[in-house]
Amino acid sequence: MLFAIYGTLQLILGVVYWIMIIHIIMSWLINFQVLNLHQPIVGQVWTGLNRLLEPIYQPIRRVMPDTHPLDLAPLVAFVALIAIRSFILPAAFGLV
Template identity: 40%
Template sequence: MQSLLILITQAIQLYIWVIIISAVLSWLIAFNVINTQNRFVYTVVDILYRLTEPALRPIRRILPDLGGIDISPVVLLLLLYFVQNLIWEIYGSYAASF
């Protein structure tokens, strides 16, 4: 059971890094540091968008408009950290009962 929890935790950690990289790339594109005309950059940005957008879209619908500031990645990161800690707390209480 612990191996499954470790796998889930590692998957959450990997997705957290994908969100962070996606946010940083969006800032670099917004400030014209990275050019999306480059095919490799476009492919990386597209892959990251496809990985993060299904989780960010519902959060963006709930959050109020903050005038160009997108805090949905921060909210998603907090939710993922919460779920990760919740998994280990539940496992800890489950393991302690035996």
């Protein structure tokens, strides 16, 4: 039972990890004008990713100081996700 919960949490964190990777790469491509948000599919994917990840980024943005041109919330969330997935979750389930 414990391994089923651990496996499910690892799966969820793995999916969030790849969604964040896609979001970060897509933001770079949009900023360097490789992708255009006026294209329907690009705009829909971008809006969907923002809606998925905004509940994760918003609390981080409230705590962090404002670095207006540079949004560090995705970086902080990504590092926290890696820490949870690699260190905290295995320690919590006694798999260290």
